[in-house]
Amino acid sequence: MISLSTRLMRIFVAVLMVISPNLPHLLDIPAIPKGQNLELDSRFELVWSDEFDGNSLDKTKWSYNWWETERKGGYWHEDMVSVSNGNLIITTAYMNEPLPNYYENYFAQRDDFKPYKEGWYTGCITGINKVEHLYGYFECRAIFPKSTGMWSAFWMMGDGVSNVDGSGQDGTEVDIFESMYYKDVRWGAGDRIVSGIVYDGYGEASQGDSIGSWFANNPYEEYNTYGLEWTPEEYIFYINGVETGRLSTGGVSQNPEYLLLSCEVAGDNGIAHADRHGTGKISMEPGDTAEFIVDYVRVYKHK
Numbered sequence: 001m002i003s004l005s006t007r008l009m010r011i012f013v014a015v016l017m018v019i020s021p022n023l024p025h026l027l028d029i030p031a032i033p034k035g036q037n038l039e040l041d042s043r044f045e046l047v048w049s050d051e052f053d054g055n056s057l058d059k060t061k062w063s064y065n066w067w068e069t070e071r072k073g074g075y076w077h078e079d080m081v082s083v084s085n086g087n088l089i090i091t092t093a094y095m096n097e098p099l100p101n102y103y104e105n106y107f108a109q110r111d112d113f114k115p116y117k118e119g120w121y122t123g124c125i126t127g128i129n130k131v132e133h134l135y136g137y138f139e140c141r142a143i144f145p146k147s148t149g150m151w152s153a154f155w156m157m158g159d160g161v162s163n164v165d166g167s168g169q170d171g172t173e174v175d176i177f178e179s180m181y182y183k184d185v186r187w188g189a190g191d192r193i194v195s196g197i198v199y200d201g202y203g204e205a206s207q208g209d210s211i212g213s214w215f216a217n218n219p220y221e222e223y224n225t226y227g228l229e230w231t232p233e234e235y236i237f238y239i240n241g242v243e244t245g246r247l248s249t250g251g252v253s254q255n256p257e258y259l260l261l262s263c264e265v266a267g268d269n270g271i272a273h274a275d276r277h278g279t280g281k282i283s284m285e286p287g288d289t290a291e292f293i294v295d296y297v298r299v300y301k302h303k
């Protein structure tokens, strides 16, 4: 059940949006999806999916992101990723002892290797070097991990994202959703996601844009669908098949990209703390766990 405070917040936001659709974003509060309906069946056909059936990750479709050990305020480790009861589950938990490194031979040849230490462990799966897509509609159905100070994400990356040329056409990171406001203090406004793009790398030349934040329906307890329609001209974002916003800043990627599902802990150098995204510090205690639960990922082509 959606809480009374969340319902009151939504009524307040709905009134704001009658006055001006942009008012919620100007006030830094989430808006309610009100754009076009996706019309999935009439406009698209399914070309690829992972329903997360079975009891292990399908390695023909995904890799664990094992080559990145330390990630912001925690660590990515494949042992935190599982498939059961029709879902992908990325668990976040505190480890008093480091988890084993299964790829020591690889890391022995690298001087930038960051060893696993005591701390928060979570995970990431990626379609890199496995499955790439160009244009279409990309959707996942998910429940977010319940903790302040961390976020789950469904996103898209391409080889050209780091190529600095003043454009996103060579490759753009598209964050279809990021959850990072669990139990936001303002009247249930934590029931929201943000969506946006990044291109020209992650250094000084990095550029990006956002459609702001949007309400989903009780997303830490219930499944919602989060989607991206990618055409040669624009990115169109959806929640539960209703458009939230569009972006084409810097030009839309014209190259194939791969999908990722991940959880991150706020912080850096493997140490959890409140960070610049305003998520606060992780609210779980050692012994607690949080789960990012994904029912499916589906990819469609335009008919």
Ligand SMILES: [Ca+2]
Pocket (backbone or CB within 6 Å): 160, 161, 162, 163, 164, 165, 166, 167, 168, 169, 170, 171, 199, 200, 201
């Ligand atoms: Ca570029």
Ligand SMILES: [Ca+2]
Pocket (backbone or CB within 6 Å): 051, 052, 053, 086, 087, 294, 295, 296
């Ligand atoms: Ca499923």
